[in-house]
Amino acid sequence: MREALDQWDFVLAAYVVAVIGTLGMIAWSWIAMKRAEKRRENVRSATRKAR
Amino acid sequence: MHGFANPKRFLSLARWLTPLLLVSGLIVTAVALYWGITSVPPDRLMGETVRILFIHVPTAWLGMGGWSAIAICSLVFLVWRHPLAAIAARAAAVPGLVFTIICLATGSIWGRPTWGTWWVWDGRLTSMLVLAFLYLAYIALAQAAEREGVSPRIPAIFGLLGAVNIPIINRSVVWWNSLHQPPSITMGKSAIDVVFLQPLLLAVLGFSLIFGGVVLARMRALLADIQAEARLRRRALEAD
Numbered sequence: 001m002r003e004a005l006d007q008w009d010f011v012l013a014a015y016v017v018a019v020i021g022t023l024g025m026i027a028w029s030w031i032a033m034k035r036a037e038k039r040r041e042n043v044r045s046a047t048r049k050a051r
Numbered sequence: 052m053h054g055f056a057n058p059k060r061f062l063s064l065a066r067w068l069t070p071l072l073l074v075s076g077l078i079v080t081a082v083a084l085y086w087g088i089t090s091v092p093p094d095r096l097m098g099e100t101v102r103i104l105f106i107h108v109p110t111a112w113l114g115m116g117g118w119s120a121i122a123i124c125s126l127v128f129l130v131w132r133h134p135l136a137a138i139a140a141r142a143a144a145v146p147g148l149v150f151t152i153i154c155l156a157t158g159s160i161w162g163r164p165t166w167g168t169w170w171v172w173d174g175r176l177t178s179m180l181v182l183a184f185l186y187l188a189y190i191a192l193a194q195a196a197e198r199e200g201v202s203p204r205i206p207a208i209f210g211l212l213g214a215v216n217i218p219i220i221n222r223s224v225v226w227w228n229s230l231h232q233p234p235s236i237t238m239g240k241s242a243i244d245v246v247f248l249q250p251l252l253l254a255v256l257g258f259s260l261i262f263g264g265v266v267l268a269r270m271r272a273l274l275a276d277i278q279a280e281a282r283l284r285r286r287a288l289e290a291d
Contacts, residue, residue, distance in 0.1 A: 005164045007099035014157040015084065018106040021156075022080070022261060025149045026073060029268040033069075036275035043279045047286055 058135060058274060069267040076260030083254035091250060103161040105250055109258040110154040114182060115217055117147020117262070121189065122214035125207035135270075137203045138277075140210055141193045142269035146262050148186035155179055166230050174223030175231040178216060185213045 087105035094101035124140035127133060158176070159169045170176065193206040224233045235242045243251065 007164050010160050010164050011088070011099055011102045014103040014106055014160045015088070017156045017160070018084075018110070018153050021149055021153045022258075025146060025265060026077070026261065029145065029265045029272070030073070033268040033272040033275070036272040036279070040275040040279040040282075043282050047282055050286065 061135060062271065062274065065267045065271055069264055069271065072260050072264030072267065076257050076262075076264055078257075079260060080254060080257030083250050083257050086250040087254065091246060094247070097165055100161050100164055101247065103157050104247070105254045107154055107157040107161060108251060109255040110150040110157065111179070112255060113258055113262050114147055114151035114154050114179070115220055116259075117143050117150065118182060118185065118210075118213060118217055120266075121147070121210040122217075125210035128207045129204060129211070134203075137207060138270050138273045139266070140207065141190075141273055142266045144186055144190050144193065145269055146265040148183065148190065150258070150262065151179065151183045151186060155183060162230075171230050173229045173231060174227040175220065175229055178220040178223050182216055182220060185216060189213065 084105060087102050091102065093099050120143040121140045124136045124143065128136035128140065155176075158179075162171075163169050189206060189209055192209055193203070195201070196203055196206050221234075223229065224231050
């Protein structure tokens, strides 16, 4: 007996994995960068005020 | 090149280069994948699954390229002791790991209809899996070194030693019997028809731009963390 596989299901699954993985990585690195830079600015302004 | 190793000069460049690389990378990748999925004919042997290669091949190259970048930056850090090189090496680890995982996942999805199996323990697949574990170990080691105040030379040495795996991945299909096909694209030569090669090279360009943008974003985040921590430490010392 031969398995009947629809190749398009596999193509779409691969594209979904790639799109979610890539967009997730971009969003996470962008948010982490913005958060870290905001923290640096907060620390910088708090130091200036303390002086 | 040494001029951009200055954190201030690097930040002035990275501020506009990060969004530029990310946006252009997303546009180029979207065009390449749309081209690959709508305009490319099915392959004579692989059928429709040939379209998976427009993701699998660029992510495989960038998975290996990421570790090559770690090794080069680690060498620069160990020889010239430049802290920005250590930051660049750490920044390349996350996109390298993500692209290695995408490569493994899409390869597995491609393997099921083409080879009849999700996974085989052959040289290429196993050495690529080892690369993913090396990335995880490097990220954990770099984080632990920063947290415990250990010298960043330890992750740099690990980054350099791990590069041994890169030629093993590259030559695995030549050295050992493998289900994985031998290299289709070598220096200046390609066994791939131009119909498939054009969207493939465009996808390589798009994913590479995204890789560069994520590395810059990670470098900016790591630099900002280091600068904030240094300022807090100085403030605490002044208060004492």
